[in-house]
Amino acid sequence: MKISTRGRYGLRLLVDIAEHGMEGPIALSIVAQRQKLSEKYLQQVALLLTRSNFLISVKGSGGGYLLSRSPDQILIYDVLDVLEGNIAFEEVPQGEESAIERSIRLHFYQKLDQEVKKVFEGLTLAEVTKAEWFTYVI
DSSP, X not given: OOOOHHHHHXXXXXXXXXXXXXXXXXXXXXXXXXXXXXXXXXXXXXXXXXXXXXXXXXXXXXXXXXXXXXGGGOBHHHHHHHHHSOOOSOXXXXXXXXXXXXXXXXXXXXXXXXXXXHHHHTOBHHHHXXXXXXXXXX
């Protein structure tokens, strides 16, 4: 599983806002500068995250973005699901499925999906921002 640029930028945007959001709305230009990311691409990602109710857009002078809820209520799995589309490895069979395809799906892909989901569903934005290594990165 490889997380796309959209997924990586989105996570970095949310983590940055979680870390600095107590200062008020955060302009994307500030996030782009701090994180060394393309502001234009961040705008696209922010729009998706706003439409999916992870961010609130504040218009006008001093505007920017805020988290729509507390970081401990934002699951990384939900964020990646929005930004990456369906992050499942298992594909729903289209029509007839051979015995080998069914076996691989049930014993490999399905189990892999369950483990990935377990890791990401158990991880909140708050936990990512509180990680020991995080304070050294920012």
